[in-house]
Amino acid sequence: MHVPDGFLDAPTSVGTAVVAGGVVALSLARASRRELDERTAPLAGLVAVFVFAAQMVNFPVGAGTSGHLIGAVLAAVLVGPATATLCLTVVLGVQAFLFADGGVTALGTNVVLMGLAAVWVGYGVSRAVVAVLPTRPASVPFAAAAGALVSVPAAALVFVGLYAVGGAAPIPLDTLATAMGTWHLLIGVGEAVITFLAVGSIVAARPDLVHLARGRMPALELRTPEHVA
Amino acid sequence: MGSGHSSHLHVDGDTPLHRLPPHVKLLALLTFVLAVVAVPSPAHGVLLGLLLLAVALLATTRVAPRHLAPRLAVETPFAIFALVLPFVATGPRVELGPLTVSEPGLAAAVALLLKGTTGVVAAVAFAVTTRPRDLVRALQHLRVPDxxxxxxxxxxxxxxxxxxxxxxxxxxxxxxxxxxxxxxxxxxxxxxxxxxxxxxxxxxxxxxxxxxSRGWNGRMPVTHPLTATRGQWALAALPTLVAVAAAIGARLSS
Structure with a gap:
């Protein structure tokens, strides 16, 4: 699902690379302030490896076809959006340079689509949804699913916007937006279901690791058997 | 698609591309592909020439084609998009055998396939000659944030x-x-x-x-700093210079 070289013209590619650089700089500042410090770089590295590995899990759709997770909202819900942006940026960079997946000049575009649009739109929706749900850890998977559902078509529509600026051929934009939006809404449904199930299993086992569940954990109380006291 | 990355692409060898320092190679790859993308889309002959240049570069790595073929498959989704493009794009129509397709759509589809393939071939040439560890060293040398x-x-x-x-x-x-x-x-x-x-x-x-517990203080020490000679820079700059010249030439003549 990565944009290759030549899909967008050179000025647009350079422009998105500049935007991506700015986003990464802001995420570095925010991640070091709120989500990680430089001591925890190994943790962020292993989260990046996790995102990369999670994309390798094939989810059968039926009729012999299968899809895979994008993982932008999954990462954002688990470790926070700024760290997720950094992890996805590294994953996309490693995929472009070591696996030839996604164009090297389109790296900025891919970071804008997945590291910026999918992560932050999805995380914003998740935050909004979790704010209106009851304050329990069990609300978190629903919020994550809502964010994942929106994140995929959001990234697709940002791509349509970029295509309008620097696309290779004149395609009627409303057709492109409808086709991309509808198709990616379907992909988003799959992403939402998988994110819901995965976050649900993590919240059940280790809710303390889930960034979005912070402040939603039941307060621990100290109980002393009466006959001891 | 991001699926199916079983292991990285690097193959050991001793060819000019293997010997180039990774930071030089990384910059050469980026500038070469950027110049290819900047070639105006109607200049199909120029793009084909640059694709052949990338294929020649890949051939100098002496990596078995059977190792490379699956890697080139990452393009498939966009090759499909390129095939659909002539039918959905607007503009004057042109006869292509029994079909009537959009002329700018057809031109863009051919250019898209040529540019995308050149990008993949060049990136594969980089990936098979660069150890993952050396990519990290190159990023560190190029002052990517810690x-x-x-x-x-x-x-x-x-x-x-x-x-x-x-x-x-x-x-x-x-x-x-x-x-x-x-x-x-x-x-x-x-x-x-x-x-x-x-x-x-x-x-x-x-x-x-x-x-x-082994003394980590938040920074990776640089044990072997990367260096490059003028000759290596010049060698790495050659494909980029050819592509830039081609892009300028195609722009002037169009």
Missing amino acids: PLVLIASFMVRYVDVVADQLRRMRVARLSRGFSGRSVRSWPVLAAGTGALFIRSYERGERVHLAMV
Whole structure:
């Protein structure tokens, strides 16, 4: 699902690379302030490896076809959006340079689509949804699913916007937006279901690791058997 | 698609591309592909020439074609888009055998295939001649911010470990009679993904503690700084210069 070289013209590619650089700089500042410090770089590295590995899990759709997770909202819900942006940026960079997946000049575009649009739109929706749900850890998977559902078509529509600026051929934009939006809404449904199930299993086992569940954990109380006291 | 990355592409060898320092090669790759993308789309002959140049560069790596072919398949989704393009694009129509297609759409589709393939071929030439470790050193040398370099270094170091873990979890599922063929298998696979996150995170904690106990202070020491001679820079700049000249020439003549 990565944009290759030549899909967008050179000025647009350079422009998105500049935007991506700015986003990464802001995420570095925010991640070091709120989500990680430089001591925890190994943790962020292993989260990046996790995102990369999670994309390798094939989810059968039926009729012999299968899809895979994008993982932008999954990462954002688990470790926070700024760290997720950094992890996805590294994953996309490693995929472009070591696996030839996604164009090297389109790296900025891919970071804008997945590291910026999918992560932050999805995380914003998740935050909004979790704010209106009851304050329990069990609300978190629903919020994550809502964010994942929106994140995929959001990234697709940002791509349509970029295509309008620097696309290779004149395609009627409303057709492109409808086709991309509808198709990616379907992909988003799959992403939402998988994110819901995965976050649900993590919240059940280790809710303390889930960034979005912070402040939603039941307060621990100290109980002393009466006959001891 | 991001699926199917079993292991990285690097193949050991001793060719000019293998010997180039990684930071030189990285800059050469980026500038070459950027120049190719900047060639105006109607200049199909120029683009074809640059594609052949990229193929020639890939051929100098002496890596077996059978190792390379699966890598070139990453293009498939966009090749399909390129095939659809002539039918959905607007503009004057042109006869193509029994079909009537959009003229700018057809031109753009050919250019898109040529540029995309050139990009993939050039990136594969980089990937097969560069160790993952050297990519990280190149990023560090090129002043990429430390946290990103660190994340990238842990990623290339642990990707095979985590991929192995994923494989063991798959074997465990299969040996318990699991067969994932439909959507009904998603809860199991998704719970496995969740378990993989917890295991990766806990591995990160263990790695971090092990590093702290060995004197980690938040920075990777540079043990072997990268250097490059003028000759190596000049050699690496050649394809870029050809592509820039081609792009300028095609722009002037169009």
